[in-house]
Amino acid sequence: MIKFTLKCDQDHRFESWFQSSDAFDKLERAGMVTCSICGSEAVEKAIMAPTVRASRSVAAAPTEGTKSPALTTPTTEMEQALAALKKQVEENSEYVGMNFASQARDIHDGLAPNRAIHGEAKPEEARKLIEDGVPVSPLPFIPNRKTN
Structure with missing residues (x-):
């Protein structure tokens, strides 16, 4: 997909x-x-500047005088509790994947052997485990192996 700036003969x-x-x-x-404004069929591409995103290092850098916490740093009490549970x-x-x-x-x-495990299952697999009386519970986070 490409976005063009257009102009009609009515400018x-x-x-x-x-x-x-x-x-x-x-x-x-x-x-x-x-033309989306007047309906003219005399439409052409207008001169336009390309959209260029800043590099990740520039975009992620905090502005002077502000602190920018990492996206993975828990900031609220609930986020901290989830981070502690995950740890x-x-x-x-x-982890059995x-x-x-x-x-x-x-x-x-x-x-x-009886041991504590965590991993991933398709919804139908998890449903079948529960129906069969296997004690399982969903976790409110994504395992580290699945995060960037």
């Missing part, structure tokens, strides 16, 4: 999105691009 300026530059040209030739779970259980459902079932059935 009205407006923006519009197109699938590509070629798509704009094709629609313009077919008379399908009209507790990760320090005291084994997408094998959570089978590992939890094996532990429940006595086929695997």
Whole structure:
């Protein structure tokens, strides 16, 4: 997708999105691009400056005199409580990834050693575990292995 600044013969300026530059040209030739203000079909691309994002290091730098906490730094009491819970779970259980459902079932059935685990499961897998009486609970955070 590309956004163009357009202007009509009445000097009205407006923006519009197109699938590509070629798509704009094709629609313009077919008379399908009209001014969003007056309806004129005499529309052309206006001179425009490209949108350029600052680099991440520049964008993330705090302005002078302000402190910018990292996005992962808990700031509220609730965020701090969730961070503490996450730390507790990760320090005291084994991450089994997408094998959570089978590992939890094996532990429940006595086929695997009894231990604390955490991981990921598809909703239908989690529902089946609960229906079968396997004691599981969803966690209110994403495991570290899934965060950037």
